[in-house]
Amino acid sequence: MPFLFLFKKGIIMDKSKRINKNKVISFIPKLILVVVLLLIINLKLTQTQVYGALELGLIYSILALGIFISLRILDIPDLTVDGSFTLGVAVSVIFAYNGHPFIGIVAAIAAGAISGIVTGALQTKLNVQPILAGIITLTALYSINLHIMDGNPNISLWKKETIFTYFQGKLPEGVPYKIIVAAGILLIAVVFIYWFLNTQLGMAIRATGDNEYMVRASSINSDRMKIIGFAIANGFVALSGGVIAQYQSYGDANGGTGMLVAGAASIIIGEVFFGKHTIVSCILSSVVGAIAYRFILSFAISIGMEAMDFKLFSAIIVALAICVPTIKKMATRTYRRMKDKGGNASA
Amino acid sequence: MLKLNDVNITFNKGTVNERKALCEMNLHINKGDFVTVIGSNGAGKSTLMNAVCGSYEVDSGHILLAGKDVTRLREHQRAKYIGRLFQDPLKGTAPNMTIEENLGLAYGRGKKRTLAFGISKRDINVFREKLASLGLGLEDRMKTPVGLLSGGQRQALTLMMATIVTPSLLLLDEHTAALDPKTAGKVLEITNRIVKENNITTLMITHNIQNALEYGNRTLVLSQGKLLMDIEGERRENMTTEDLMKLYADSTDDVMSDKMILKS
Structure with missing residues (x-):
């Protein structure tokens, strides 16, 4: 970046304001991201694409919120997500197919919560390693999901009522009803999660991910807190799956593959903007990150990326984001070493 | 208040590394006692605390807290009655x-x-x-x-x-050991004040013999999972660190840890 040297030489920054230097520099990637996103939206995407990305982004925000609970609050990457997302899809599709789209959404949440309880119980009561516990539940869910979908790997809701078509009929013509429905559900989810994390129970769950010793010493059953945490996390994930299925009027038994990584990528993108210092910033990170992620994907498609590369793309984002601190350290070390060598040579 | 009846804990039972961490431990602590616990490394001090608060399950014997048998209660259930400080401030x-x-x-x-x-x-x-x-x-x-x-x-x-x-019982497991001397002194002062003000029954492990005699009204000396000495009353009041170390050296083959000698 050619303008970075301006900061280094103090041309822009007054010395007395040096404390703010770090803030300004950390602001740069945010600015670049925002500008790039706006450019994408303006130049590359049609209105339909913008709406589509926004709708998907809103729905996947719920997924990101669920993953935020397991990944950031409980500090455990929960692989159940890939299965519970499809579980939500399967349950929601079956109910909608039989004419009960709303019950389908509620049932999806409940089913997801149960799968979370299973993973939680495996981890805490039976001492299965966290990652392995997720994989076990995920694998079991493959079969269970297919059973729920009556053996069909995909079910179409063509001409069936969904929550989206229901509100389409209720709302006046020309209103972007899909965005309103998705945003409405997301709003409820966000309010719930903010409220819950500030209750006694929610605080106990947060503390469990932070310091288990302290939690047990405060007469809190840390095992139970983890199980509740996983239940809520996977309830959210399944809700997201259930809404997606009705949004697309289509349920696919393989739809959940890679959801954990996609959700984690969203959260990481969001954290570039808002950080992860308070609950509010974490929730904002999940929501905005998921929406930004969808726009990035739309953009990638518009410049010729194929849908089959999505997972590769999100895997690279997550891997890079996790590696950045190490890469930075390596770069600094190399830089110092080179500087030392240069110094010696001139001396 | 706190009663331990014939409590046994053995680590790595049935292997070459078998070690009796607590051996037929009997202990009775009265309400309002501020008890300090000393002993060399591996004497069973921390094991005693962990047994009381439920981190380790005892092999046999009973632990009674305020007349209630808590032996088979889990850690978080006992935590209703027990306040606890770890050596590591991060914990x-x-x-x-x-x-x-x-x-x-x-x-x-x-x-x-x-x-x-x-x-x-x-x-x-x-x-x-x-x-x-x-x-x-x-x-x-x-x-x-x-x-x-x-x-x-x-x-x-x-x-x-x-x-x-x-809490009914306060457990302090070398809670000032990881702090610099000045801060440690301050935290100890605060501890002493809070314990006195609320008349909390307290068990404090320390490596510092002087602190062990200075604070509280009773001192336990542990060695190899057994209660070696139980000093209280007038005898304790007149005791100096030298007396205690001599007494300790006479009654056991254990070498006092360097840490204890340096700090005393």
Whole structure:
């Protein structure tokens, strides 16, 4: 970046304001991201694409919120997500197919919560390693999901009522009803999660991910807190799956593959903007990150990326984001070493 | 108050590394006692604490707390009655949560965690008052994440958390060992004051013999999982660190750890 040297030489920054230097520099990637996103939206995407990305982004925000609970609050990457997302899809599709789209959404949440309880119980009561516990539940869910979908790997809701078509009929013509429905559900989810994390129970769950010793010493059953945490996390994930299925009027038994990584990528993108210092910033990170992620994907498609590369793309984002601190350290070390060598040579 | 009847704990049972950590331990601590515990490394001090608070399950024997058999209760169930400080200041607090949130969690000790808001306005006033009594200026930093505090501040906060709901028993496992001498002294002073004010039955492990005699009203000396000496009353009052070390050297083959000699 050619303008970075301006900061280094103090041309822009007054010395007395040096404390703010770090803030300004950390602001740069945010600015670049925002500008790039706006450019994408303006130049590359049609209105339909913008709406589509926004709708998907809103729905996947719920997924990101669920993953935020397991990944950031409980500090455990929960692989159940890939299965519970499809579980939500399967349950929601079956109910909608039989004419009960709303019950389908509620049932999806409940089913997801149960799968979370299973993973939680495996981890805490039976001492299965966290990652392995997720994989076990995920694998079991493959079969269970297919059973729920009556053996069909995909079910179409063509001409069936969904929550989206229901509100389409209720709302006046020309209103972007899909965005309103998705945003409405997301709003409820966000309010719930903010409220819950500030209750006694929610605080106990947060503390469990932070310091288990302290939690047990405060007469809190840390095992139970983890199980509740996983239940809520996977309830959210399944809700997201259930809404997606009705949004697309289509349920696919393989739809959940890679959801954990996609959700984690969203959260990481969001954290570039808002950080992860308070609950509010974490929730904002999940929501905005998921929406930004969808726009990035739309953009990638518009410049010729194929849908089959999505997972590769999100895997690279997550891997890079996790590696950045190490890469930075390596770069600094190399830089110092080179500087030392240069110094010696001139001396 | 606290009673241990023939408590046994053996590590790595049935292997070459088998070690009796607590051996037929019998102990009776009265209500309001402030007991200090010393002994060399591996004497069973920490094992004793972990047995009382439930981190280790005892092989045989019984532990009674306030007349209630708690032997088979799990750690978090016993924590309703027991406040506890670890040697590592990082263990006692949740670093990513704020001071008030940490206190809020501790304030719910022994109560069911409900869906009511974690911290009420009234709670905050209580916390502020309590924190002010520490004299560390923490009352003005209630919204600061605990991870940003120093070790001494965190340990003082943990002490506050362990006693904010007065526990039946307070366990202090070398809670000042990881602090610099000055801070350690301050935390010990605060400990002593809180224990005295609330008349809390306390068990304090220390490596510092002088502290062991200076604080509290009774001193236990452990060696190889057994209670070697139980010193209280007038005998304890007249005892100097030299006396105690001599007594210790005479009655066991254990070498006093360097740490103890250096600190005494």
